[in-house]
Amino acid sequence: MDVVLLSRLQFATATMFHFLFVPFTLGLSILVAYMETRYVKTGDELYLQMTKFWGKLFLINFALGVVTGITLEFQFGTNWSRYSAFVGDIFGSLLAIEATTSFFLESTLIGVWIFGWKKLSKKAHAAVMWLVAFASTFSAVWILIANAWMQNPVGYTIRGGRAELVDFTAALMQKWAILKFVHTVSAAYVLSAFFVMGVSAYHLLKKQKIEFFTRSFRIALVFGLIFSLVVVIIGDLNGVVVAEKQPTKLAAMESLWETTDRAPVYLFSVPDEENERNKIEIGAMPGILSFLVKHDFNATVQGLKDFPREDRPPVFLTSFAFKGMVGLGFYFILATSIGIIRRNRLVDSPKYLKLMLLSIPLPYIACELGWIVTEVGRQPWIVYGLMRTSDAVSPIATSQVLTTLIAFIVVYGLLGVAGFYLIAKNALKGPELTAGN
Amino acid sequence: MVLQTIWFFLWGLLWAVFFMTDGFDFGIGTLYPFLGKTDQDKRMMINALGPLWDGNEVWLITAGGVTFAAFPLVYSVMFSSLYSALMLILFALILRGVSFEFRGKVDHPRWRKIWDTCIFIGSFVPALLFGVAFANIFRGIPIDHNGIYHGTLFTLLNPYGLLGGILFVLLFMNHGALWLSIRSEGALHERAVSTANKLWPVLLGVAVVFLIASKFATRLYDNYVEHPSFFVVILMTVLALLGIRFFLTRKNFFKAWFASALTIVGATFFGVIGLYPNLFPSSLNPRYNLTAHNASSSPLTLKIMLVVVILFIPVVIGYQVWAYHLFKDKVTEADLARDEAY
Numbered sequence: 001m002d003v004v005l006l007s008r009l010q011f012a013t014a015t016m017f018h019f020l021f022v023p024f025t026l027g028l029s030i031l032v033a034y035m036e037t038r039y040v041k042t043g044d045e046l047y048l049q050m051t052k053f054w055g056k057l058f059l060i061n062f063a064l065g066v067v068t069g070i071t072l073e074f075q076f077g078t079n080w081s082r083y084s085a086f087v088g089d090i091f092g093s094l095l096a097i098e099a100t101t102s103f104f105l106e107s108t109l110i111g112v113w114i115f116g117w118k119k120l121s122k123k124a125h126a127a128v129m130w131l132v133a134f135a136s137t138f139s140a141v142w143i144l145i146a147n148a149w150m151q152n153p154v155g156y157t158i159r160g161g162r163a164e165l166v167d168f169t170a171a172l173m174q175k176w177a178i179l180k181f182v183h184t185v186s187a188a189y190v191l192s193a194f195f196v197m198g199v200s201a202y203h204l205l206k207k208q209k210i211e212f213f214t215r216s217f218r219i220a221l222v223f224g225l226i227f228s229l230v231v232v233i234i235g236d237l238n239g240v241v242v243a244e245k246q247p248t249k250l251a252a253m254e255s256l257w258e259t260t261d262r263a264p265v266y267l268f269s270v271p272d273e274e275n276e277r278n279k280i281e282i283g284a285m286p287g288i289l290s291f292l293v294k295h296d297f298n299a300t301v302q303g304l305k306d307f308p309r310e311d312r313p314p315v316f317l318t319s320f321a322f323k324g325m326v327g328l329g330f331y332f333i334l335a336t337s338i339g340i341i342r343r344n345r346l347v348d349s350p351k352y353l354k355l356m357l358l359s360i361p362l363p364y365i366a367c368e369l370g371w372i373v374t375e376v377g378r379q380p381w382i383v384y385g386l387m388r389t390s391d392a393v394s395p396i397a398t399s400q401v402l403t404t405l406i407a408f409i410v411v412y413g414l415l416g417v418a419g420f421y422l423i424a425k426n427a428l429k430g431p432e433l434t435a436g437n
Numbered sequence: 438m439v440l441q442t443i444w445f446f447l448w449g450l451l452w453a454v455f456f457m458t459d460g461f462d463f464g465i466g467t468l469y470p471f472l473g474k475t476d477q478d479k480r481m482m483i484n485a486l487g488p489l490w491d492g493n494e495v496w497l498i499t500a501g502g503v504t505f506a507a508f509p510l511v512y513s514v515m516f517s518s519l520y521s522a523l524m525l526i527l528f529a530l531i532l533r534g535v536s537f538e539f540r541g542k543v544d545h546p547r548w549r550k551i552w553d554t555c556i557f558i559g560s561f562v563p564a565l566l567f568g569v570a571f572a573n574i575f576r577g578i579p580i581d582h583n584g585i586y587h588g589t590l591f592t593l594l595n596p597y598g599l600l601g602g603i604l605f606v607l608l609f610m611n612h613g614a615l616w617l618s619i620r621s622e623g624a625l626h627e628r629a630v631s632t633a634n635k636l637w638p639v640l641l642g643v644a645v646v647f648l649i650a651s652k653f654a655t656r657l658y659d660n661y662v663e664h665p666s667f668f669v670v671i672l673m674t675v676l677a678l679l680g681i682r683f684f685l686t687r688k689n690f691f692k693a694w695f696a697s698a699l700t701i702v703g704a705t706f707f708g709v710i711g712l713y714p715n716l717f718p719s720s721l722n723p724r725y726n727l728t729a730h731n732a733s734s735s736p737l738t739l740k741i742m743l744v745v746v747i748l749f750i751p752v753v754i755g756y757q758v759w760a761y762h763l764f765k766d767k768v769t770e771a772d773l774a775r776d777e778a779y
Contacts, residue, residue: 089734
């Protein structure tokens with residue numbers, strides 16, 4: 001194995017692990033802030049208990065999200081130093097702005113929230129959580145603008161062997177960044193909603209703390225339904241810009257080899273990269289891909305064979321991740337829609353509750369698949385069309401990267417076990433309720 | 438040119454503030470196995486830094502981010518050449534962060550023991566290695582004209598590098614003992630005060646040795662000789678260091694802690710001023726030095742970032758001061774009884 005592959009595996013390990021916790025934090029901060037606000041407004045103790053119970057789970061995730069985020073920022077320097085030198089002018093400033101404007105606020109105020117129950121007024125304490133929620137989402141804005149720039153570099157010029165900023169607004173306001181932000185953050189909100197619904201379902205199935213978990217379920221249900229719809233709609237718009245700017249990624253997502261009019265979408269297909277065809281094609285729907293990405297059933301869509309092999313992303317992984325993500329996306333709409341119908345008789349719908357309990361891991365999988373589509377689909381480029389991933393790595397020894405990759409796997413593996421053990425333990429134990437509930 | 442110089446000193450300032458704030462967290466974590474005799478002591482120590490450590494750590498993220506944004510070449514060469522040291526620091530910081538959150542969540546001695554060990558490692562290792570790394574930067578790093586590092590992790594562990602590591606550990610332990618003196622009560626408070634008292638002469642001794650060793654191991658004094666007025670910074674730092682003792686004997690712990698904070702900022706700036714305009718000097722050939730002038734971003738990026746920093750850093754300082762003010766009182770047993778405490 002070479003430094004490039006090892007560094008990619010390391011970055012993938014670190015990001016994918018990080019993204020097990022971040023989406024939960026993004027969504028749950030809003031739900032917890034909402035619950036606390038209900039408490040402040042109504043004085044209903046049950047809302048306070050909800051705030052504390054879900055807040056505790058939020059904090060375990062938050063800690064894991066924060067510590068695993070730090071390594072990501074520094075890995076650009078340690079493992080991708082040529083990339084860093086090439087794009088620091090633009091990419092580096094976006095990360096620095098994120099830290100200055102968002103991460104500071106989030107991290108400082110989370111401490112105030114945890115320890116400030118008796119030091120602040122009820123209103124101020126709830127406001128602190130809203131600020132944490134705002135700062136988390138605002139932090140995602142910057143990170144996703146930075147990632148969007150890697151997908152579709154704009155507002156730069158090549159000078160002295162590096163990309164220099166010439167138009168900051170172009171990088172900030174590009175369509176890609178806006179769509180990516182809405183899509184990613186909505187997916188995160190869906191994940192947190194499914195977590196709350198799943199854990200609530202567990203307790204409702206056991207018929208314990210019924211009022212507490214019915215309320216929690218319903219709050220998450222509305223949140224989940226709204227953002228399940230948003231994530232799919234925006235995902236569809238995302239496809240249009242991918243088709244326009246990254247034709248190789250689009251062709252890989254749909255495993256489309258030949259450039260064709262009335263390009264089809266396959267319900268299921270298995271690409272054969274060696275022979276540049278699909279081994280299996282099931283359920284072809286002619287013209288649908290053309291319509292989805294060009295809004296015209298007869299439009300031409302470029303196939304992979306139009307591009308030299310060395311410019312194509314791994315087709316198998318990209319297309320499977322894409323199909324999996326899309327399938328799950330529709331499932332989330334379905335599952336939340338059933339929930340809306342059943343919302344007044346949740347306790348009497350054990351089958352639905354079981355389904356929702358078993359659905360907890362699905363949005364996690366969907367989020368990870370989404371990142372695989374984005375990042376693997378962009379290959380062989382680190383900055384699309386501008387810099388190849390193989391040109392971006394640090395001039396360091398293979399043994400160094402191998403050592404740290406193993407360290408990442410071991411440390412993150414252990415942390416993952418400890419973290420999910422704590423999350424499960426606290427989630428299943430349920431809230432400690434005061435008398436009357 | 439002016440922009441690059443401004444950014445050079447802002448870069449130094451961000452690192453200094455990181456050491457000043459997270460420094461006492463590292464210090465408390467390093468003292469943790471020695472001062473935390475009982476579980477109650479340990480929890481008091483963690484809760485003394487509990488509300489603040491996370492916000493403090495962001496100064497590191499910002500210092501790193503600003504290095505990336507303002508001096509991309511330094512970011513790229515510094516972190517790839519200090520690869521092993523930086524990775525060790527990052528893993529240590531991961532362990533430290535989760536330990537605070539995880540430790541109290543399961544009531545079992547073995548579980549707590551695991552995280553107790555991680556708190557110590559996660560605090561001591563960064564304290565030591567940041568010192569080693571910065572002393573080596575003061576001294577020069579074996580990088581060639583392509584910014585490729587010719588050495589290993591052990592190259593950094595030279596006598597001057599290790600001396601820098603020891604200095605940082607002592608600075609942070611002293612800083613931590615003082616913060617603990619402010620925020621603890623009872624026997625732990627007494628132990629914290631006596632630790633600060635005992636550490637101070639050692640710190641003073643090591644600081645003096647470091648100042649002398651810098652004359653032989655580095656070229657930091659060249660800038661001072663050229664502009665003698667800069668010696669004021671060294672003088673102020675020494676005064677701040679003496680101030681720690683002055684306030685400590687008067688049992689004014691907050692002022693002693695503040696003097697310690699100034700000492701840490703001063704110590705950082707002693708090096709930063711001496712380095713100027715070098716951000717990452719080469720020990721192989723001065724022509725390979727990465728400087729504020731040959732490693733910076735474009736003027737446009739430097740300008741945009743300056744605006745961001747001028748607008749937001751004062752706001753950050755504002756709410757962090759508020760948070761410190763909120764949690765300046767002693768951690769009491771009643772505080773520890775609350776379920777939200779660590």
